[in-house]
Amino acid sequence: MTDQHEPTTSQPRAPSEREIEAAHAIYTPRNLKLYDFVVHGFSNRFAWRCPTRALDAHYETNLSSNHLEAAVGTGFFLERAKRPGFDRLTLLDINGSCLEEAERRLAGYGPDLLQASLFDPVPVSQPYDSVGLTYVLHCLPGAMTEKLAVIDNLKPAMHGETVLFGATILGQAIKPNLAAKALLSTYNRKGVFHNREDDFASLAQGLRDRFDQVRVWQEGCVALFRAQGLGAGE
Template identity: 60%
Template sequence: MTADLDAIAKAHAIYTPLSLSFYDVAVHGLSNRFAWKCPTSKLVELYRRHLSGNHLEAAVGTGLFLERAGRSFDRLVLLDINTNCLEMAAGRLRRFLPDCRQTNLLSPLSLGLGPFDSVGLTYVLHCLPGSMSEKLVAVDHLKPSMAKGATLFGATILGQDIRPNAPARALLRAYNRQGVFNNLEDNLGTLREGLESRFAQVEIAQHGLVALFSAS
């Protein structure tokens, strides 16, 4: 698939140094609880369960979950298309000496690195343009970087088969109009099918508007 370059750019242009300075409060402090109905503690729990010391974080944002999980890393690689995100997360996680790579997950990755025991993919599928099967190309690009038995895990905000409250409806409408989100056709079933077609073991559950998944 050749995703529209303009749509790919719109999905991350919002992450400026200024917006990143209040991202954690706006998204993980307020939206998760009041709009997406999935408390941040659920996401931190997911990280605590699946993180390994040899970890690749795809679409790192501010790096909040890696910090909150409270573990150390022998090797930590951070991927993101947006250099503001990489700089912010790398600063926050500097004690782990992260290796940062500017990468578009919708293009094949050429990391030239050995395999990882865990890969995080949180809150980016709902940003990526295209249908679920087109978004999951990102997983195809990450899979060759996984060691045998490694786990890919993360979360995404769904746009279908959900019961959004008024704030969630307003945010979904505004973000999809701006191209920051592209999730109005995303649902749990297509995500589950896409993961099950790629991995032997898949766990997936919906909390509020959020799908939490792990696959190995």
């Protein structure tokens, strides 16, 4: 699907510490053991109707050997990408348990770890050739315009040709089935998701405001994106 929707507008508002905490508190060591199966095994297929292989393909196409994975979770996609190696791989997450789990799985690549919030400027001095931002925007509190401030915080990690890619579950202009409706309702109530107002057009516009080359497309309830050429509009 192409970006045919009109962006929704909403009043900017800074997320509270409590909202930021709620968005990642669920990722305990115990829950992380179930995460891959629940999210990428079950929900992608039966609720979000975005096959995990579409996300795998996204990684295969866009992953470079100088990569930053922002909000790494368990490291699921990097592990499945089965790259022979990386010149430089950094795993970023606000949640220490996620970093531990992802480091364990990706130990063979000798990744650097960065425990940081995407709501703060990312403390890196050298840019990467690719940055992954998968399944985190829908968790973050705030309207799409506020969430996309995390891309501005990632600027120190990007040069003019860096590819930013990822995916996010939308809450607007989708046709959720019963499973998707139930998950959206539960996760938004618990503060794990904040995506009731997230729409395709606002995401696409926010990316176009920042990058020269933007591609956004939709699979089921999920928007996948690729953006390159940081500096648009500056």
